[in-house]
Amino acid sequence: MTDLPLVVGVDGSEQSYGAVDWAADEAALRGVPLRLVYASLWERYEGGALAHGLGRTTEQILADTIVEAAAERAHRRQADVKVTTEVLPEGPVTVLLREGRDASALVLGTRGRSGITELLLGSVSLAIAGRAECPVIVVGCGPERRPRIRTEQRVVLGVGEEPNPAAVDFAFRAAADRDGTLRAVRAWRCPAHESTDHPLLAGEPARLHEQQAVEVLEEALRDAVAEHPSVRVRRQTVEGPARKVLVEVSATADLLVVGARRRHGHHGLQLGRVAHAALHHSACPVVVVPQRA
Known part of the structure; x- marks a missing residue:
């Protein structure tokens, strides 16, 4: 440690x-x-x-x-x-x-x-x-953002398209320190142009994107699950914009963990829309974890 x-x-x-x-x-x-x-x-x-x-x-x-x-x-x-x-x-x-x-x-x-x-x-x-x-x-310190007192602490991890092992590791350690539950969330969306009105095909594009979200989530968590067997993990895929999904789930969380990545040609970390939304609107403390070099 x-x-x-x-x-x-x-x-x-x-x-x-x-x-x-x-x-x-x-x-x-x-x-x-x-x-x-x-x-x-x-x-x-x-x-x-x-x-x-x-x-x-x-x-x-x-x-x-x-x-x-x-x-x-x-x-x-x-x-x-x-x-x-x-x-x-x-x-x-x-x-x-x-x-x-x-x-x-x-x-x-x-x-x-x-x-x-x-x-x-x-x-x-x-x-x-x-x-x-x-x-x-x-x-935050407003009435809607004060730390909650619960028997079991809840840590939420937002899992993005690109893996961020540092953010995953931080979230698992935070859950272990609190003897709490880790809720790993992957948001997904079905592009409008992939939808169809044909009754035999209706819903298929959505199922495909949801399955891809499940696979991304499993891959992101695999190593950390093995390294932290005592942490209780709840996996969740949710349809919708990631920034909206994470702000909503923060209402029942004690800590929200999101990643930030380094972009070539830019100075330092570049916060995307998801991190910005979390920092401005989360109902619980937010952790922004940079991707390791």
């Missing part, structure tokens, strides 16, 4: 503190340390109001207050988890992408404080999810 930390990006918002709560529980499950990082640009604001008697700018004090509050919250949540903090005078994308090189995963809240800042931090989360070298977990 890796001892690389879970890294959480904190910014003082309630959303980022919700991500700290979730990450503290996850670190306890995995037995890994927790690292809380605040990307501060306070050095650019030197010359502003000073904190009298402390020799520090108000931006420095704000940054320290944010990470101290986050650390205290993590300790209250999981007292046995080792927690470290750091304030770095750089932009959040630069900081978190670098932190992700030595992290088991990056954990982020969905939005910032309010108004335009929400849109800004939302774009930061998307940039990180699309470019990080490690899994990125985005945690």
Whole structure:
């Protein structure tokens, strides 16, 4: 088991503190340390109001207050988890992408404080999810996205057309850590031009595409099933757009895992429509797992 930390990006918002709560529980499950990082640009604001008697700018004090509050919250949540903090005078994308090189995963809240800042931090989360070298977990804190308390935790894995063994492995390990059930979902669609009104042929194209979806699902899971025999796996093929299907199944899930792949000629990971939809609309925390090189 890796001892690389879970890294959480904190910014003082309630959303980022919700991500700290979730990450503290996850670190306890995995037995890994927790690292809380605040990307501060306070050095650019030197010359502003000073904190009298402390020799520090108000931006420095704000940054320290944010990470101290986050650390205290993590300790209250999981007292046995080792927690470290750091304030770095750089932009959040630069900081978190670098932190992700030595992290088991990056954990982020969905939005910032309010108004335009929400849109800004939302774009930061998307940039990180699309470019990080490690899994990125985005945690919402709205009433519809709070972690649920169940006897059995449910992990959903979205299986795409192209295999992503890293995403499959992450989902199986997450289910094993939670002693939960893994629901592997493959969406499929029958192109309209393949349909026919002939009564003897009606339904045949649909059955063909459904069977292909079953085969893709079985192939994607085969190795992981053998490596994780204790994980209870529920296989499901569903007709419909993948992004819509996964958002719908997230309503009864505790974690949704999707993959992202590297495309030749592009910088970093490129998030497709499925990952975008999951990050924006999932009713549970979402993990975007990059395909291993």
